[in-house]
Amino acid sequence: MSAVPVETSRDRRRQAIIEVARRIFLENGYGATSMSSIAAAVGGSKGTLYAYFRSKTELFSAVVQDISGQFGETEFSLAVQGSDLKRDLIAIGSRLMTFIRRPEAMAMQRLVIGEAERFPELGQAFYDAGPRRKLAALATAFETLMEQGRLRRGDPTLAAEHFFALCQARGHHRVLWNVGPAPDAKHLRAEIEISVQAFCDAYAPSLAPLPVAERQGCEPRSKPHSLASV
Amino acid sequence: MSAVPVETSRDRRRQAIIEVARRIFLENGYGATSMSSIAAAVGGSKGTLYAYFRSKTELFSAVVQDISGQFGETEFSLAVQGSDLKRDLIAIGSRLMTFIRRPEAMAMQRLVIGEAERFPELGQAFYDAGPRRKLAALATAFETLMEQGRLRRGDPTLAAEHFFALCQARGHHRVLWNVGPAPDAKHLRAEIEISVQAFCDAYAPSLAPLPVAERQGCEPRSKPHSLASV
DNA sequence: AAAAAACCGTACTGTACGGTACGAATATCT
DNA sequence: AGATATTCGTACCGTACAGTACGGTTTTTT
Structure with missing residues (x-):
């Protein structure tokens, strides 16, 4: 140190x-x-x-690590503060989507996905630094909400994944596959509002708890990302 | 002809x-x-x-077209036949996930996504032949269910996208990024059961209709996929 | 069987790449 | 200023690639 x-x-x-x-x-x-x-x-x-x-691979690895770091470090609140859950979730979803839909971020995702088979470490590093962190933060928030009785009980991480998936449902695959233009701010907003509505209904606290499925290995919880060599 | x-x-x-x-x-x-x-x-x-x-690009294009065709032609029932909606949806989700998680299908997705920026036509062709068709078929089924009062009213296509997204929520990104092993059949099943439960709760017919957002252009409805040249 | 078409093997062209070598020029440190 | 480390420009090596050329061979057609 x-x-x-x-x-x-x-x-x-x-x-x-x-x-x-x-x-x-x-x-x-x-x-x-x-x-x-x-x-x-x-x-x-x-x-x-x-x-x-x-070598070229080492430079490439350094680049991916660098961006991964930025992905991880770019902080935006994923906490639910107010009393209006839906409103907070819409704000969170908007921030998330705006962040990952930036052209540079999309290019990064395409790059890492395209090379994931040839550079498995990079896919792992990117996932650990980006999506996994965001999901973990969101899951923490959801766990609290579940304990407070403001959200249906269940696996908080899965709830975060469901939230994320619903927000991405409409636009993400199109953007990933480069089909048509990226949705503008107005459409994105409307998209997220409906997704959040669906999420809130699926996770209404009045519903019976969702079963918690055993999670399949591959969660190196407290290991950030070493990636010594490529 | x-x-x-x-x-x-x-x-x-x-x-x-x-x-x-x-x-x-x-x-x-x-x-x-x-x-x-x-x-x-x-x-x-x-x-x-x-x-x-x-040329090489022409061969590549032919390959992608060919697989896209297979993706589109591979039929499996997306219809809801029985009286047990949840059961039918679980079956549908399982078929869908089993289909798109095959190693070859995953490799294809990585390939097309990775080259989507340099071969935009291929991304489009693949999406039209694969995901779009499945979504359309599912949306048709959902529309009927909505009319029958067995599913919450709303945009049937969006409902299909939500269904799809929930089924993919947990495992797909991991698989796409090559993070950890693909879930085995048992985990996949459990994953889908919870996702379908969440979907059924989000789309319970007793809930108020979801707003139907205006859809942003890029739906060449009656144009299959020409892709004359690359 | 004769003619035509398709195919094979191989060698080739031109280009571009990753990576190295090296002397000259420049910046940095003492 | 003098010593030292870094950088620059450029040429180069070996390799690999997309794509072409061509004569001999097989297959198909007539």
Whole structure:
């Protein structure tokens, strides 16, 4: 644990390379991106590039890690504060969708999904840093609501997944498959309002508790994401 | 409209090539698949390959079209026949999930999503042939149920999308991102049972009708998928 | 059987890639 | 200023790729 996070010039340069590389990887995909083009865009030489990253896969890995970190660190409230549950959920859903539907975020998802079979660690790292964290935060909020009797009892994590799924139901696959334009703010809002209504009805506290299914392994709960090598 | 679908030997060979190419594309992705390897796997020469397909992109397009066709043509009942709605929905959900979670189907989704930005027509064609059709069939069934007062009134297509989303909620993203193993049959079943329960509660006929949001353009209803060129 | 078409194997072209080598230029540190 | 580390530009290596060319061979048609 170093006390002061020294920001050497090397670190800055490394970060600059990552940011340029990110743009190009996101635009062109992994296979269609050449190290030469990255070096040219970064304004340096290829030799320098290889002084910072030993290979193309290592640079790619660094880029995905970097974005994953941003995904995880981008905080927005997932807490339910007010007395109007529906209203709060609409706000949460809007923030979530606005966040993950940004063009850059979509490009990232396409990139990681497309390479998930060849770079399994990256899919894992991205999921851990992004979706898993958000789901966990949401689940915590839902757990409290369940205990307060404001939400139907059941598996809080599954409730979070259901909430997320309902919010994405209409638009996400279209966007993922690049079918038609992304919904504008107005449609997104209407979409979420109906989804939240459906969610609130499905999880009305007056209903009998939902069964809690045993969860299949693969939850490294307290392991953020090491990803030492790729 | 030719009266008889003559199956020439050329057609058969073309189909054989497509089937081999499909396997290799699905295994390796678009960029990492070479025409030479396809020719070798097909047992022919590269010249022959180019006698059937003018370019790599054209072959890729043919492959995606072919699979899309299979996705669309693979029929399984999405109708609700019995008096036990929940039971029928569980059966439908199971069939749907089993179908789209096959390793080949998952590889296909990853492939199309990964290339969706560079081959927009393919994303569209796949969506039209696969998900859109299933959703439309399900929506038809739901519309009837709504009219019969067995399901809450609202937009039937949105209801189908919600149903689909709830069924996928837990496992799909994990599978798409290649995080952990795919759920086995037992877990899948339990997952779907809870999802269907939530859906039935969200769409209980006793609830007030859901608002019907105006749908954003991009529904070429009566246009199957031409995809003349890529 | 003769003619036509399709196919095969192989070699080739041009290009692009990941990665390396190296001397010159530049910046950084003491 | 002098020593040191870093960066630059460029050329290069080996490889692999999409796509073409072509002569010999098999299959199909007439």
